[in-house]
Amino acid sequence: MLMAALAMFAVAPYFIAQAPYESTMGLVQKIFYFHVPAAIMMFLATFTCGIASVSYLVRGKAASDRLAEAAAELTVLFGIIVLISGPLWARKAWGVWWQWDARLTSTLVLWLLFSAYLLLRRFGGPGTEKLAAGVALFGMANVPFIYWSVNVWRTMHPKTTVVPSLVPEMRFPFYWCMVAFLLLFMALLKTRVRLAEQQDSLDLLLAEAEG
Amino acid sequence: MSIVNRIARSIALLLILLGTGAPRVVAQGTPPAQAPPTSAAQDEYVPIDQLPENEKLPAAPFLIAAYAVAWGAILIYLLMLWRRLGRVEADLRDARRGAGGR
Numbered sequence: 001m002l003m004a005a006l007a008m009f010a011v012a013p014y015f016i017a018q019a020p021y022e023s024t025m026g027l028v029q030k031i032f033y034f035h036v037p038a039a040i041m042m043f044l045a046t047f048t049c050g051i052a053s054v055s056y057l058v059r060g061k062a063a064s065d066r067l068a069e070a071a072a073e074l075t076v077l078f079g080i081i082v083l084i085s086g087p088l089w090a091r092k093a094w095g096v097w098w099q100w101d102a103r104l105t106s107t108l109v110l111w112l113l114f115s116a117y118l119l120l121r122r123f124g125g126p127g128t129e130k131l132a133a134g135v136a137l138f139g140m141a142n143v144p145f146i147y148w149s150v151n152v153w154r155t156m157h158p159k160t161t162v163v164p165s166l167v168p169e170m171r172f173p174f175y176w177c178m179v180a181f182l183l184l185f186m187a188l189l190k191t192r193v194r195l196a197e198q199q200d201s202l203d204l205l206l207a208e209a210e211g
Numbered sequence: 212m213s214i215v216n217r218i219a220r221s222i223a224l225l226l227i228l229l230g231t232g233a234p235r236v237v238a239q240g241t242p243p244a245q246a247p248p249t250s251a252a253q254d255e256y257v258p259i260d261q262l263p264e265n266e267k268l269p270a271a272p273f274l275i276a277a278y279a280v281a282w283g284a285i286l287i288y289l290l291m292l293w294r295r296l297g298r299v300e301a302d303l304r305d306a307r308r309g310a311g312g313r
Contacts, residue, residue: 026270
């Protein structure tokens with residue numbers, strides 16, 4: 001899966017170069033082909049973390065907690081890509097690096113929430129899993145607000161109607177990148193969950209050896 | 212000097228002071244007339260190749276930087292994950308060997 005994703009990423013620049021220039025933004029609009037799939041993967045990771053956290057809070061299964069922690073790490077990773085590629089696009093298209101509008105600010109808040117989740121898991125000590133799960137729920141609740149914010153409040157950010165209205169020449173590279181990001185997301189999530197499983201097995205073995 | 216003369220001289224002095232200083236005070240009090248700010252392409256159209264060098268903002272560096280950040284972040288995370296997994300698996304093998312030896 002990872003190899004397929006990396007192969008698709010290797011070919012993606014060719015398809016992106018073939019896509020036509022957008023009329024008002026020109027070349028810089030091609031950041032869109034990585035920026036939007038990364039944002040969608042960030043939302044997917046957030047939902048995965050949130051749902052796994054609900055499952056952990058209700059059933060208390062360690063597997064749910066491992067999935068939640070893995071997904072939280074991916075939220076931060078894809079969030080970094082979104083929050084850096086976005087301002088690079090904005091500087092050329094809008095003339096400013098950042099606007100404190102609803103979409104950008106709430107995306108930053110989401111990223112900070114999941115960074116807090118990871119810091120809590122890393123330095124919170126034993127027993128912080130449930131507290132972290134609560135933080136993940138707040139993060140998940142933020143996602144619909146981020147998604148619809150561009151349609152509700154005044155902003156310079158493009159609206160959600162942009163993607164469905166893409167012309168076929170732009171649609172193909174966009175969906176190519178979407179599939180590449182989705183494969184990468186699944187491969188990274190699977191590997192990160194495996195790491196957590198191995199870590200738990202190691203902790204159990206060490207605890208048995210000591211006890 | 213009579214009191215009338217003294218008042219007359221004081222008034223004259225006051226008038227002179229007002230005559231010389233007042234325009235300056237008025238000039239400081241009212242802001243200078245300003246032309247309203249104009250937005251780009253409102254007064255005239257400037258072809259893009261005639262813009263001064265320091266006002267041109269090429270798109271390519273932003274595009275390359277965005278893609279480099281995306282690729283860089285993914286590769287760094289992949290390497291970190293690989294190293295962490297390798298270390299934990301090695302520790303687990305050692306721990307299992309130790310547990311089996313006892």
